[in-house]
Amino acid sequence: MGEFELIRRYFASGGPSREDIALGIGDDCALLRAPTDGQQLAVSIDTLVEGTHFLPGTRADYLAQRLIGAAVSDLAAMAARPAWFTLALTLPEADPHWLDLFSRALAERAAELDIVLVGGDTTRGPLTLSVQVHGWVTPERALKRSGARDGDLVLVSGTLGDSRGGLQTLLDDEPDQPSNAYLRRRFYRPEPRIGLAQALAPYANSGIDISDGLLADLGHIARSSGLGASVDPLLLPLSDELIASVGEDRARQWALSGGEDFELCLTAPADALTICLQLAAERGVRLTCVGHMQPGDDVLLQEDGVSVQLDRAGYDHFGETA
Amino acid sequence: MGEFELIRRYFASGGPSREDIALGIGDDCALLRAPTDGQQLAVSIDTLVEGTHFLPGTRADYLAQRLIGAAVSDLAAMAARPAWFTLALTLPEADPHWLDLFSRALAERAAELDIVLVGGDTTRGPLTLSVQVHGWVTPERALKRSGARDGDLVLVSGTLGDSRGGLQTLLDDEPDQPSNAYLRRRFYRPEPRIGLAQALAPYANSGIDISDGLLADLGHIARSSGLGASVDPLLLPLSDELIASVGEDRARQWALSGGEDFELCLTAPADALTICLQLAAERGVRLTCVGHMQPGDDVLLQEDGVSVQLDRAGYDHFGETA
Structure with a gap:
């Protein structure tokens, strides 16, 4: 041929x-x-x-x-x-x-x-x-990375870490089974949040899709906007399937740095939270506030009121991976 | 990094x-x-x-x-x-x-x-x-492949086969020398005919760039236009450098099927020939009439008044090459 x-x-x-x-x-x-x-x-x-x-x-x-x-x-x-x-x-x-x-x-x-x-x-x-x-x-209406403002809330769509969980079942060479079907589908079949992004764009100040991991991608927004950000790991949206597969600790780690979930990460002012949540609910998409933008030059994890500085870890094709 | x-x-x-x-x-x-x-x-x-x-x-x-x-x-x-x-x-x-x-x-x-x-x-x-x-x-003004008409002249820019000649000097592992510099440059540094194409577009009926070889690319025009074409090999524009490198017979063969010259192949009505030649001359680009479009479904070589049917040879990544 x-x-x-x-x-x-x-x-x-x-x-x-x-x-x-x-x-x-x-x-x-x-x-x-x-x-x-x-x-x-x-x-x-x-x-x-x-x-x-x-x-x-x-x-x-x-x-x-x-x-x-x-x-x-x-x-x-x-x-x-x-x-x-x-x-x-x-x-x-x-x-x-x-x-x-x-x-x-x-x-x-x-x-x-x-x-x-x-x-x-x-x-x-x-x-x-x-x-x-x-x-x-x-x-x-274009959602650039550079538009985030101090005090913006950080919103993410769907659940995070699932794609990394799906990849792990492949790396572990598990056979196809109902218990890993959801995670593998999340890995193989990304769902671009086209409609949600267009609905939220009038209210959001910045946006990115999560391809390198939340920490890395929120880091791109922060750097482009001349700001820092704070994320509370306890607020991260996790799927029951991921927790069942790898436990809550690892699920949370992958939600932060797993990458390739292709969910949206947006920042929006606090007074837009209600309308954003409503627009997402109308589309049947989970939307979760996981942190906020703040002065600084790094993405911090804030848990139990204590900030811990982490690397902006994520998948990087020519560097060390997290 | x-x-x-x-x-x-x-x-x-x-x-x-x-x-x-x-x-x-x-x-x-x-x-x-x-x-x-x-x-x-x-x-x-x-x-x-x-x-x-x-x-x-x-x-x-x-x-x-x-x-x-x-x-x-x-x-x-x-x-x-x-x-x-x-x-x-x-x-x-x-x-x-x-x-x-x-x-x-x-x-x-x-x-x-x-x-x-x-x-x-x-x-x-x-x-x-x-x-x-x-x-x-x-x-x-867009030069589609499908616009050629019966009787159109087939015009090509520059000289043909040079890129194939340059490739041969590389395959033969010749060292860099003045005598192969021109052909190698033709291989490594294609010169898109941007200005010429825009100047000729008002007068031409169809166009393509010669990436797969003249016979193959003129074949694309012919098929898209529901026509055949005739090419006279003796009219093919050959560079002195290519003839000096491989002789006239092989130069002519490569001009027909060598590919990757990235010269233009246009078809235009006969009464536009003068203005086309003039516009090319103004830009210092050689333009040569090498044949014409005719009824049929193949590109024929016509030499000494005798037509010989050839394969539409050219470079084809998944097929046999000429």
Whole structure:
């Protein structure tokens, strides 16, 4: 199977499209219509590498879900509406079974996230997948990292540490079983908080998605905003499944530094807490206040009234990991 | 050196920017201002993999030039104006010397091509580089593959086969010498025909950049346009350097199927030939008529009045190569 045949068979098969796509897969470039009302284009690129981000032999459909979910989460973190994506797929071989599983899962998950594949590049080499996502956001609604203010509350969506828990069940080579299904799903199938971010954006001052761990990502907000932050570990939202799997202490540690939960971390003034909680509840998403922004230049853990300074630990591809 | 430090040190160092960048490197997404006059966004993603697209040990500055040149060539092929790009960089290790050489060459070449880095992802793994380019084009000026008409002349810019010739000197492990400098430069430093494409777009019916070889790429135009094409090998523009290096027969073969020259292949009606040649001459770029579009479903070679059917040979990552 040649490269062009591969693209035609697996990726250019139609599927749901969008009216703002003037020219999709199959030319030198995709041609896309921009809104003319002053919205800004939000773009982000994300890569998954076999052996670095996922275990060799990971199912192709899981990879597809993780890839597109993690990438769209960056759009959600800016409160942008997803629109289009491109895919750079490097494969050791053109395995029809792998490609079939991958392309179907990618198309299905992309449709759920309202984002459409408009182009790509397929090359031979060690398994590496890059996705670039494009979305649109009204400038004054964009959730930057740099907007946090002293006294803002720190809010996080969902539960934290689950993805790290799911990864552990894989590292431990546990067989698939009902008790680890939830955690593995959290690892393989990130749920970008697109709707929640757009709903909360008018009330929030800053935002990020939790990809490197809460401490690291809140650290990005703090540094970008010229502030410090305080987090109370006892307030961290933990799932029953994670606690059952690894106990409360480890669950709390992973909630702080596990990474790849792709939940939102927002900061908002205290007087916006009620409306934020209400908007989240309307969407069926848990939203928890875990701390606040304060003067300083670090993220502190505050427990029983005592502050303990920690490293801004999190996953860092070229440094030491926590 | 951590991932964040790496990005800050090598890629977020400022450099020439653009007024349409609202938010550059360092947040979850870049935020970019779109023109409000109905121009369309042109996007394309390109990947280079060590061992597939370049030899192990290739100099980092050469890689940077090749990567950005090849990617911007896709914008040129649509007659789009370059604007921004993102970079997904997968590296086996964070080697400061490599990164310094790479990032400087990338910034320098990007500035020459008037395109600015707005985001990226840096991961650990086998050396793989993906670039996504973004540009803008007025819809009626976009050079699609599908617009060729029966009787259109086939025009190509520059000379063909040089890049394949440069690659051969590397495969043959020739030392650097003045006699192979030109061909190697053509391989390592593609020159996207941005200005020429925009100048010719009002007169051309279709266009593509020659990345897979003239026969393969003209084949894409022919298939997309529901036509065939005829090429006269004796008309192919060959450089003196390529003929001196490999002789005229092989030069002609590589001009047909060598690939990665990143020259333009356009089709235009015969009555536009004079103005096209004049516009190219004004820009100091050679433009040569090498054939014409005709009814049929294949690209034929026509020499001494006799047509010979050839495979649509060219580089194809998952198929047999020519």
